[in-house]
Structure formats: C-alpha cells, structure tokens
Amino acid sequence: MKKPSVVRLYTFSDATLVTTGKEKIAFMRRDATAFTPFGITATLMTSLETAINAFSNTITDIEAVNSQAGVTASKDAKADQLRVAIRTVMARVELKYGTSEAKYKKFGTEALSKQSDSDLLITGKRVVRVGTEFLAALTANGLTAAMLTTITTLCNEFETLIIDLKIKIGERDIMQEDRVEAGNTIYKTLVKYTTIGLSLWETSDVAKYNDYVIYNTINSEVPEVAAPLTV
Structure with missing residues (x-):
C-alpha cells in the first residue's frame, strides 16, 4: 500500500517553529513546579529542546534545491557540449551525403536542440556507432576517430550527471518528508505541553495564559487553542 x-x-x-518551541520551553521551565503533577518533567522538556535543536540543524529545502540546481546546471552545460560535438560530426556528414540521403538520416539527429535528455543521450551514442561505420568514407570530409571518442566521453559524463540529478531529486524528496515528519512531531508535542499551560493559567493569570498560546498562522492574528490532550 x-x-x-x-x-x-x-x-x-x-x-x-524553532523559535516558538524554545520560547515555550523557557516558560515551561519557569513554571516547572506547576507542570510536574502532569508528568511533564525537566527531562521531557530537555528532550523536546534537543529535538528542536536537531531539527534546526538539519538541511533545509532551500539548501537541497540549490544543490539540485547545481547538478541541473552542470547537466545542461554538458548537454550543450554534446550537441556541439554532434553538430561538428554532422557537418562532415552533410558535406558527404547532403541531408536527404538515407545515410545522413541514419544518424537520427533531427530536432537535436529539442530532444529530451534521454533522447539526446541515445542520439549521441548512435552518432558514434554510425560514424564509426562510415568513418572511412567520411575521413576525406574531416571526420576523425577522435571526434567520435569525444562524443563517447561526453555521453558518459552526461549520463552520469543525469543519474546524479535523479539521485538529488530523490534525496530532496526524502529529506523534505523526513523534515516535515520531524516538524510535525515537535509541533504535536509542543501543542500537548502548551495546552497544559493554557489550562493551568486560564482562570488565574492572563499573562501566563498568553505565554502558552501558539499562533498557527503566518500573520499571527488568530491564535490556535488546542483541545485538551491527555498526557
């Protein structure tokens, strides 16, 4: 499933979440005696603080996106190099056969600039195979084995970068999911503890009551008061 x-x-x-969590922990430590009857000990407060610190130190999505963008840029640059190398070969093929003959079309380089990464990779490898087949006939037009070797090298490097990008995308998805789960765990624990704080001071101390309000909004205009939770 x-x-x-x-x-x-x-x-x-x-x-x-990090700053709010640390703020609420500070209030809880101030009011530690009131929390003790509910089973909220100094150890539990420290445990939450440790989780918040670990969460704060994990790689953010902005970092993961930038790492992914770096690999994408390298891949795209390598794709451009591969296209240039292929066009260098095809210029020699066109001199020999023109663009309408079957031998030219066998290279399969139509719409080269619009090909996807996978199609470009396949095209590059095909150009090497067909170029090697026709090398003797195209030597007089300037095609060399070194040109084909260059394309092979570029194909290998391009393929590696394609795989690296897929890995980066997968890693980012995993990190995002792990970070959301970690944040949710912290938030649920925080709501559980602050709900106790709200119940403690609801009818006796407005200032302390407000210390335990969590604003689950971006502009902090509407407070979220959780339903009472069991400890």
Missing part, C-alpha cells in the same frame, strides 16, 4: 503524502500540521515557517 502506498504511503500517503506527509502534510505539515503548522502553517508558519520552520524557523518560527
């Missing part, structure tokens, strides 16, 4: 997509439980930023 396919795992359902992980959805964030909070609408504010991860940075806000």
